[in-house]
Amino acid sequence: MHHCSTQYVMQIEDRVLIMNLICGMRGLVEKPSDATRSFSGFRIGRRALFATFTLGLALLFAPASWAVVDQDEAKVYLDKLGNDAISALSSDAGSEGDRERQVQELLRTNLDLEIMGRFVLGPNWRKASPEEREEYSALFADFVVITYARRLGGYDGQQFRVVGTSAAGKADALVVTEILGEGQPPIKAGWRVREQKDGSLKIVDVLVEGVSMLQTQRADFEGVLRSSGLEGLNKLLREKIESLPKS
Numbered sequence: 001m002h003h004c005s006t007q008y009v010m011q012i013e014d015r016v017l018i019m020n021l022i023c024g025m026r027g028l029v030e031k032p033s034d035a036t037r038s039f040s041g042f043r044i045g046r047r048a049l050f051a052t053f054t055l056g057l058a059l060l061f062a063p064a065s066w067a068v069v070d071q072d073e074a075k076v077y078l079d080k081l082g083n084d085a086i087s088a089l090s091s092d093a094g095s096e097g098d099r100e101r102q103v104q105e106l107l108r109t110n111l112d113l114e115i116m117g118r119f120v121l122g123p124n125w126r127k128a129s130p131e132e133r134e135e136y137s138a139l140f141a142d143f144v145v146i147t148y149a150r151r152l153g154g155y156d157g158q159q160f161r162v163v164g165t166s167a168a169g170k171a172d173a174l175v176v177t178e179i180l181g182e183g184q185p186p187i188k189a190g191w192r193v194r195e196q197k198d199g200s201l202k203i204v205d206v207l208v209e210g211v212s213m214l215q216t217q218r219a220d221f222e223g224v225l226r227s228s229g230l231e232g233l234n235k236l237l238r239e240k241i242e243s244l245p246k247s
Helices: 014-022 046-060 071-090 096-110 114-122 130-154 213-243
Strands: 158-166 172-180 187-195 203-207
Touching: 071 096, 071 158, 071 172, 071 187, 071 203, 096 130, 096 158, 114 130, 114 213, 130 213, 158 187, 203 213
Parallel strands: none
Antiparallel strands: 158 172, 172 187, 187 203
16 A cells, blocks of 8 residues: 545435445546446446535645555455444344444544545635634534434445445545345445545545535535534534434
């Protein structure tokens, strides 16, 4: 390997949320001719590519020199993460709360929550004080992790597999996965994977049916930020977390 988050509501269906973390968690395809590239039927349209390009521009705060993710390693990473999540969700050991906490730990370890949170906040990140940033980052991470782990309780024996990989921008990898449920058509998603400074891999975004998770969350934030600012968003996130059922 080379070294080098009016109302905030997630606008992604429960089945997509389940897939997001069973599989593990867009790709910046630089050539126009790649705008309709597909892997086993997974198709990345021009609108999704534009959204991904926007993400690439917005992540300029990341290190200028990124390690190029090896596509084979990214594939192995997603495969292992998916198996770990399914193992936790399907285990008979412990309580439902125990399984949920295992999934929460998988999420905290494998989602680049800092990058995700900063992108979703947009220009407001630069305007925020260090104290506001710290509070927001903690709330965003808790909300994403707790909400996703809770919704993953809907897992019902689905299987997944990796069906393709490609380069995503200059350094990331896009891993395409497929969820298979009995009597249901496959659900495909693309996961953008980035190498960290310590050489580990983390997920920075997901494309589901042409929709970016980060773009969706960023759109959700914008109305709250316009009307109430970051203080109002932090207050709403805190209320959301407190209202979630305890495991």
